[in-house]
Amino acid sequence: MSIKAQAADHQSAWRHVACVSCCWVLLVAGGARGDDALAAFDAAAKEVEQLENLLAEKLDAHQPTSNTVATIRSELGKAKLKRADAAVPACGVLIARFEARQAAYEKLAGERRPSTPQARAMRREISDLGYRIRMIDNVLAELLKFDPNHAEAQRLRDKIAADHGPLPFTNSIGMKLVYISPGEFLMGSPTSEKSRDRNETQHRVHLSKGFFVGVHEVTQAQWKAVMDNNPSKFRGDNLPVENVTWNLAVEFCKKLGQREDKTYRLPTEAQWEYVCRAGTTTPFNTGETISTDQANYKGSKVYGNSRKGVDRMQTTPVGSFRPNAWGLYDMHGNVQEWCNDRRSNYPPGEVTNPTGDRGTSRVLRGGSWNYHPEVCRSAHRLGYPPALQASFLGFRVAMD
Numbered sequence: 001m002s003i004k005a006q007a008a009d010h011q012s013a014w015r016h017v018a019c020v021s022c023c024w025v026l027l028v029a030g031g032a033r034g035d036d037a038l039a040a041f042d043a044a045a046k047e048v049e050q051l052e053n054l055l056a057e058k059l060d061a062h063q064p065t066s067n068t069v070a071t072i073r074s075e076l077g078k079a080k081l082k083r084a085d086a087a088v089p090a091c092g093v094l095i096a097r098f099e100a101r102q103a104a105y106e107k108l109a110g111e112r113r114p115s116t117p118q119a120r121a122m123r124r125e126i127s128d129l130g131y132r133i134r135m136i137d138n139v140l141a142e143l144l145k146f147d148p149n150h151a152e153a154q155r156l157r158d159k160i161a162a163d164h165g166p167l168p169f170t171n172s173i174g175m176k177l178v179y180i181s182p183g184e185f186l187m188g189s190p191t192s193e194k195s196r197d198r199n200e201t202q203h204r205v206h207l208s209k210g211f212f213v214g215v216h217e218v219t220q221a222q223w224k225a226v227m228d229n230n231p232s233k234f235r236g237d238n239l240p241v242e243n244v245t246w247n248l249a250v251e252f253c254k255k256l257g258q259r260e261d262k263t264y265r266l267p268t269e270a271q272w273e274y275v276c277r278a279g280t281t282t283p284f285n286t287g288e289t290i291s292t293d294q295a296n297y298k299g300s301k302v303y304g305n306s307r308k309g310v311d312r313m314q315t316t317p318v319g320s321f322r323p324n325a326w327g328l329y330d331m332h333g334n335v336q337e338w339c340n341d342r343r344s345n346y347p348p349g350e351v352t353n354p355t356g357d358r359g360t361s362r363v364l365r366g367g368s369w370n371y372h373p374e375v376c377r378s379a380h381r382l383g384y385p386p387a388l389q390a391s392f393l394g395f396r397v398a399m400d
């Protein structure tokens with residue numbers, strides 16, 4: 001039976017969940033029954049993950065029509081329903097705990113940002129709860145696809161959007177990350193775009209999974225907290241780290257991930273352009289052109305109908321200019337940003353979750369303090385050897 005058909009079967013059950021969950025959430029938020037609700041959700045989520053992995057294994061082995069695959073798909077459908085049923089009470093518990101911990105922290109900290117072990121532990125706990133709430137938001141979205149009338153799921157999603165949606169959360173080294181929902185966009189530039197390169201062939205890209213991305217380029221303070229050194233030419237804790245090779249940037253992500261038990265990595269090239277554009281289709285996320293009031297690039301050069309500006313000759317503190325529509329800073333200029341992909345020609349036609357796995361150089365995006373504005377365009381692509389170090393090469397992180 002398809003998931004849709006199963007959903008129809010379960011709609012009445014969900015309506016029942018919708019009626020009772022509001023009261024139940026209030027009862028279970030604090031204590032042992034809250035733990036039960038979270039455990040039920042975690043168990044269901046784990047089952048879904050295991051079945052998805054198993055299915056991917058079978059599909060990789062080219063057995064898409066075998067009976068085993070059909071059975072796994074059916075089990076996966078049931079597991080997803082179980083997870084969706086468990087999501088509403090679990091989400092209520094998480095939100096209540098998040099708010100309680102937040103209130104306790106505010107009472108402890110006031111206007112300050114204390115560095116005591118207790119305060120740090122509380123910040124980490126709040127950050128983890130925020131992360132889990134965002135993750136569960138995806139499951140609620142899935143539930144609503146099956147049952148658009150699920151009032152409690154909708155209420156929780158609205159609340160998450162209001163309380164957590166546009167706000168970044170802060171990780172263990174003070175780095176802010178924001179959740180990016182799955183979506184699709186036109187990658188590359190139209191043939192009419194000024195100064196475009198032929199390798200920017202426009203094509204539609206689907207990103208089927210949400211991810212987190214760093215709001216800023218990685219700073220020197222953050223780099224030092226993880227790597228215990230500072231390779232940068234221009235020194236300052238809040239300046240972006242530069243002089244980092246692709247290899248070192250990958251190592252930073254790995255170490256940060258081990259520290260937090262999460263998966264940090266470089267963004268894929270498609271993810272980078274998606275978040276740089278933030279819904280725009282113009283050469284820059286600022287419009288048809290860009291000025292040195294909006295980004296740090298070689299200001300003696302001009303793109304389109306802009307004017308000459310400041311040539312700052314070095315990096316600027318991260319977040320010195322206005323962010324793009326999704327709250328991300330310095331997507332144009334400051335330091336060029338390593339992406340995970342090898343630079344290869346774009347595949348013909350529409351693609352889903354591309355990963356650029358051919359070629360020897362690694363992709364760099366966004367231009368930098370010493371580059372002309374056309375290199376800062378959303379679609380512009382550079383590729384450098386992964387061992388190259390330079391004072392205009394940095395990165396931002398992504399997290400799954």
Ligand SMILES: [Ca+2]
Binds near residue numbers: 337
């Ligand atoms: Ca940048």
